Amino acid sequence: MNPPPDEIKPAPNRLGKIFFVLVLPACVAGLAFGALVVWGPADGPCKKIFLQASSSFKKFIRSNALLNKIGPETTITCRGVTLDTGNNPLAILDDQTVGIGQIFNGVKVIDITSSYVLIEHQGETRRLALGEKFTFSTNN
Numbered sequence: 001m002n003p004p005p006d007e008i009k010p011a012p013n014r015l016g017k018i019f020f021v022l023v024l025p026a027c028v029a030g031l032a033f034g035a036l037v038v039w040g041p042a043d044g045p046c047k048k049i050f051l052q053a054s055s056s057f058k059k060f061i062r063s064n065a066l067l068n069k070i071g072p073e074t075t076i077t078c079r080g081v082t083l084d085t086g087n088n089p090l091a092i093l094d095d096q097t098v099g100i101g102q103i104f105n106g107v108k109v110i111d112i113t114s115s116y117v118l119i120e121h122q123g124e125t126r127r128l129a130l131g132e133k134f135t136f137s138t139n140n
Contacts, residue, residue, distance in 0.1 A: 075135040078128045091117040
């Protein structure tokens with residue numbers, strides 16, 4: 001139960017002091033560093049530190065499992081549509097001929113018309129026009 005408004009006590013003065021002693025100077029230092037990176041000399045120490053840190057961060061991302069959660073990616077291109085000997089529609093995805101209901105690289109062919117192929121990937125249906133590419137992550 002909340003106390004009545006006249007009984008609400010202000011936060012201890014210590015929190016304000018902690019803010020001004022620790023948090024505010026850190027924010028000011030961060031802003032100053034950012035300003036030196038953006039507007040400082042091209043060969044200045046802040047820019048060198050920033051470039052080293054960003055290079056190290058990129059290497060970390062490339063070598064870490066974070067990249068594996070994002071991708072690798074696969075691209076499928078609809079190269080054309082045709083009919084088989086029984087007049088059943090076929091789609092040419094990359095260099096593979098597939099029919100309705102078949103799965104190619106994790107993508108299921110739902111329908112084939114004269115101008116597009118209807119595909120499904122991870123529950124999402126997409127219309128792939130002739131010549132169009134579809135890029136998706138191969139991770140589930």
